[in-house]
Amino acid sequence: MIKTYNSSEYDVIVVGAGHAGSEAALASARMGLKTLVVTIGLDMVAFMPCNPSVGGPAKGTVVREIDALGGEMGRNIDKTYIQMRMLNTGKGPAVRALRAQADKWQYHEQMKRTIENTPNLTLRQAIVDQLVVEDGICRGVVTNTGAKYLAKSVVLTTGTAARGKIIIGELTYSSGPNNTTPAIKLSEHLADFGFKLRRFKTGTPPRVNGNTIDYHQTEEEPGDQEPRHFSFTSKDADYLRDQVSCWMTYTNAQTHQIIRDNLDRAPMFSGLIKGVGPRYCPSIEDKVIRFADKDRHQIFLEPEGRHTKEIYVGDFSTSMPEEVQLKMLHSVAGLQHAELMRPGYAIEYDVIEPWQLKHTLETKKIKGLFTAGQMNGTSGYEEAAGQGLIAGINAALSAKGQPGFTLGRDEAYIGVLIDDLVTKGTNEPYRLLTSRAEYRLILRHDNADLRLTPYGRKLGLIDTDRYEAFLAKKQAIQDLIAKLHDLTIHPIDDVQSFLVKVGQAPLSDGVKADLFLRRPQVTIDDIEMLTHLKLASDRYVKEQVEIALKYAGYIKKEQQQIDRLKRQEAKRIPSQLDYDQVDGLATEARQKFAKIRPETLAQAERISGVNPADLAILSVYIQNGHYHETK
Amino acid sequence: MAQVLTEFDTIAAISTPVGEGGISIVRLSGDAAVTIANALFKGADLTKVPSHTIHYGHLMVPDGRQVIDEVMVTVMRAPKTFTREDIIEINCHGGIVVTNRILQLLLQNGARMADPGEFTKRAFVHGRIDLTQAESTMDLIRAKTDQSRALAVNQLAGKLLAKIRRSRQKLLDTLANVEVNIDYPEYDADTVTASQMQATAKQVMTEISQLLATANEGKILRNGLATAIVGRPNVGKSSLLNYLTHSEQAIVTDVAGTTRDTLEASISVDGIPLELIDTAGIRKTADKVEKIGVARSEQALARADLILLLIDASQPLSAEDRELLAKTSQKKRIVVLNKTDLGAAITAESIQAMTASPVIAVSVLHEANLSALAAEIKTLFFQGIKNRHEDVLVSNQRQVSLLTKASDQLQDVITALDAGTPVDLAQIDFTGAWETLGEITGESAPDELITQLFSQFCLGK
Secondary structure, three states, X not given: OOOOEEEEEOOEEEXXXXXXXXXXXXXXXXXXXXXXEEEOOHHHOOOOOOOOEEEOOOHHHHHHHHHHOOOOHHHHHHHHEEEEEEEOOOOOHHHOEEEEXXXXXXXXXXXXXXXXXXXXXXXXXXXXXXXXXXXXXXXXXXXXXXXXXXXXXEEEOOOOOEOOEEEEOOEEEEOOHHHOOOEOHHHHHHHHOOOOEEEEEEEEOOXXXXXXXXXXXXXXXXXXXXXOOOOOOOOHHHOOOOOOOEEEEEOOHHHHHHHHHOHHHOHHHHOOOOOEOOOOOOOHHHHHHHOOOOOOOEEEEEEOXXXXXXXXXXXXXXXXXXXXXXXXXXXXXOOOOOOEEEOOEEEEEEEEOHHHEOOOOEEOOOEOEEEOHHHHOEOOHHHHHHHHHHHHHHHHHHHOOOOOOOOOOOOOHHHXXXXXXHHHOOOOOEOOOHHHOOOOOOOOOOOHHHHHHHHHXXXXXXXXXXXXXXXXXXXHHHHHHHHHHHOEEOOOHHHHXXXXXXXXXXXXXXXXXXXXXXXXXXXXXHHHXXXXXXXXXXXXXXXXXXXXXXXXXXXXXXXXXXXXXXXXXXOEOOOOEOHHHOOOOOHHHHHHHHHHOOOEHHHHHHOOOOOHHHHHHHHHHHHOOOOOEOO | OOOXXXXXXXXXXXXOOOOOOOOEEEEEEOOOHHHHHHHHEEOOOOOOOOOOEEEEEEEEOOOOOOEEEEEEEEEEOOOOOOOOOOEEEEEEOOOHHHHHHHHHHHHHOOOEEOOOOHHHHHHHHOOOOOHHHHHHHHHHHHHHHHHHHHHHHHHHOOHHHHHHHHHHHHHHHHHHXXXXXXXXXXXXXXXXXXXXXXXXXXXXXXXXXXXXXXXXXXXXXXXXXXXXXXXXXXXXXXXXXHHHHHOOOOOOOOOOOOOOOOOEEEEEEOOEEEEEEOOOOOOOOHHHHHHOOHHHHHHHHHHOOEEEEEEEOOOOOOHHHHHHHHHOOOOOEEEEEEOHHHOOOOOHHHHHOOOOOOEEEOEOOOOEOHHHHHHHHHHHHHHHHHHHHOOOOOOOHHHHHHHXXXXXXXXXXXXXXXXXXXXXXXXXXXXXXXXXXXXXXXXXXXXXXXXXXXXXXXXXX
16 A cells, blocks of 8 residues: 655646647646646657547547647647648538648657646656545545645546557557556546446557558658648748658458458457447458458558658558468558568557536536546547647636636537537547538638637637737638628629639629629639739638638528527526426436436437427426426 | 427417318417518518507518418517517418418428427416416427327328438438548548439439329318319300309308409318319309409419319310310319200310310200219319328428428539539538438437448548
8 A cells, every 4th residue: 555645736637648638738737727737658748659640521620629729739730740631622611621640759749848848837757546536526636656636626638548458369468558557546446436437449550660661552642732730820931841741552352361361369359359449440350341342441651750660551450469460461562571560459448438527528426527538438639639628728717716618519629529428428439520510611620710719818828919810810801801892893804704714604794703702613812813903911811701702601501500509508407407306208308318417408409319398398397497406 | 309399480380270260360479470471471561560560461472473362460579479479470361272371381481380289388488378387288298299299100100201211311321422521531432423412312302292292182182172163265164163162062161251363162072172273253253254264264273183174065176275175284184065055066075085184075054964073073083092092191281391391402402513512512401401301200310420421431540
């Protein structure tokens, strides 16, 4: 038994320093609270144990949302990427997505440096074994070395470390991600408090030495020439020119045969793995079995950094025995002679069922205790970071005795993510998809700054310089819209021949420039060219105005749906409502309401298995003003 | 997502018993009640009139070209109303057809069909009804909502449900493909093209219109065959009308005291409900009916389920007769050869050679062979609805308005794609149509799409 001692006191303690923990700790410290962040391994701060990339559809939008709220992920990747690409450029503006390949070592070092240099923030290596809880309120933590830290609020971000177990073929051992020390006691402690935990599983593919890959047999995927970045604060002038390519190859019939021949040794099928894995990120053995009619699967070869030869074999996640992994790899074009550096593995870990949380990510059971990231049942660095930021902000607000901060489904992908988790729970590691958002034309990556910077400012996470730059951009957008409204495009020869060139009908009469812009294929640059006027200088301003005007019809449709949602969100449900006292509720609805404790009628409506009559009864019950509270 | 009962959008319903009494009232309640009614009302600007006042005018289709009815509209603004919301009451001239038409127009222009007991529920929720009634009101909501849900499920049981599910599945397959193109841009799934999305939209629109066609049969069952008597002047239309309406079994709905120029009468011929349309002045001005020429008849044709085309057998076939024969050839019709007592210039056989429609030779004046006409009407009626037991039948207005909405949304998809809109934007209405159909079947969960995504495609990350 380790003897405990009273160590320092903080306002906020963050347990874990992965992508969730880093954001939580930075947000809290930047909001002026004395913050401690404790991690099992300092060498794992903001580490990427799986793919070396940030962004992509939905996820890239989350990164920009984090940036607009004053979080770190966008800035950190802008300093450490080795390739940048815009995806879905052939599609509409709602679904374009930015993705960066990261130098995962630099990414980690840069984030660690930022944390080290942030005032009010202490970074320390230790394993948290216990919480200090008094009268249902979390007061601090106790580490394995016996240190007892007190605080006003605590954020847990255990990732895949909680009772982590790595599985490679027949081999299993207790481990956190990337062979780090797992956290064993904290899970047991949480279960003792009555939290419902469950086992999830995820996996990572093998890494091979790039010097042993024959790239001639693969297809190159280079980065974009046009400057792009995640953070509002990054400059086009700083765009990285010397980018590193990724490469693509495919599995084949031989690979699939090797997998089928060795299924009895695959933990996924032998019953060794009990945790629930993600449908959207299946292992290669899972893909071959479930989609037996596909004769090949894509593989992406992604560099893990600029100064390493390690290559991540993307979309080739596996927990097959090492011997089989080698055979599988060597069957693939370009990898015939590839040297394995790290085998792929599956990892099982504890998650807290997220319906036990409020939208602030505070647990319903213990006041002042927040959880975020992969331990809430999600997967993905971006999903973790988004939650970490919200949990950190709320832990800070709670420590200050201020009301919580939440984002709606109509405001941010982060809002969609958290609402899905706390309202529906999740039966598999949860990944954000654009199809989970109802209003994705509103929740674009290009307008994340416009949507959320005012919140970041109000929270004290956006400095004055940046806020003024933001206001200037907003003003420039309004000015440009006004200019286009006042400007007339006349059917002069230049205009008519331009229209013919882009396949549009010529003008019969003069038309206002904002209407002219609504024609397909017409841009503000074209209007500047045709009128010989310089209307705006910032390409991001032009982009906003083009989207706002060209897609006004669809934006209005989504806005109307949002207005309806808002009215429902305005109807709050008392948090202590005793559902047993509500006459007429169906049993299933009564149980679900009591379990999830929806905060608003809109949230109640999103709970599966609740029918309209139950909603009507609940609505009436609340609105008559006489309700019973649970004891 | 569950259908929202807690949302106070604007609801509409016919608040008088249908088909009874001289005046019917269609009631609207909610924020948009006044604006919706005003958009259809020709008369005073209802948005500007004082509360609790009544206004004379005409109810028009939104393009303002067709008068539906002459009406009195009561404007009552919140909070001193039954529901404590803005209420509009449209007093119209009764009759199932006109009243339903008005309701449909309101639904098409932003109102939602009220659920059973919903006006009362709103009155309660807004504190209009005494709180001591809380218990019973909640019981009422429970009972009524469940009952109507059960009813809806029963009505849908079987083929309608299966058909709508099949249509939804087609939309969902395409939708999942669009989503995978967006969320997994590097995954080598086929990219859904505008033309593929349009093809699916068109296919489902066709399926919806087939379902909506059965709605007409459902309507016939309830309201009777909309029947128009057409023919050139002096061919005996008024005589036939008089015979039908004055015959013993005839029941004529109240049309008295109105100045409308479009009237209808529900009558029963051998127990078959007929709704005679566009036969102005049935009683008062029967003598003028003869003066209604081809032009007027054309309007009637558009609305009719059944045409009784009268031809004077005593005179050679005129150009006008031929025109009417051609015009009505696509309609369900009976060609009635009248005035057989005056000598036959035309034989039934010669007409029959020109048409597949039944031809009946009668003399209205002498009431000769009119029973054969009645028998033929009966045959056609049962033909029209005999599919009822075998085929899908869309039976209620909620289904009709949701199907129409879904169809409109798919039309928006097609139009948008024609204009070069990217697939992932046109998808907004495409998803809308899928959700709207889901409201009919009661299964509109976003999770459904996610599940489809992962079962249809093999995705990495």
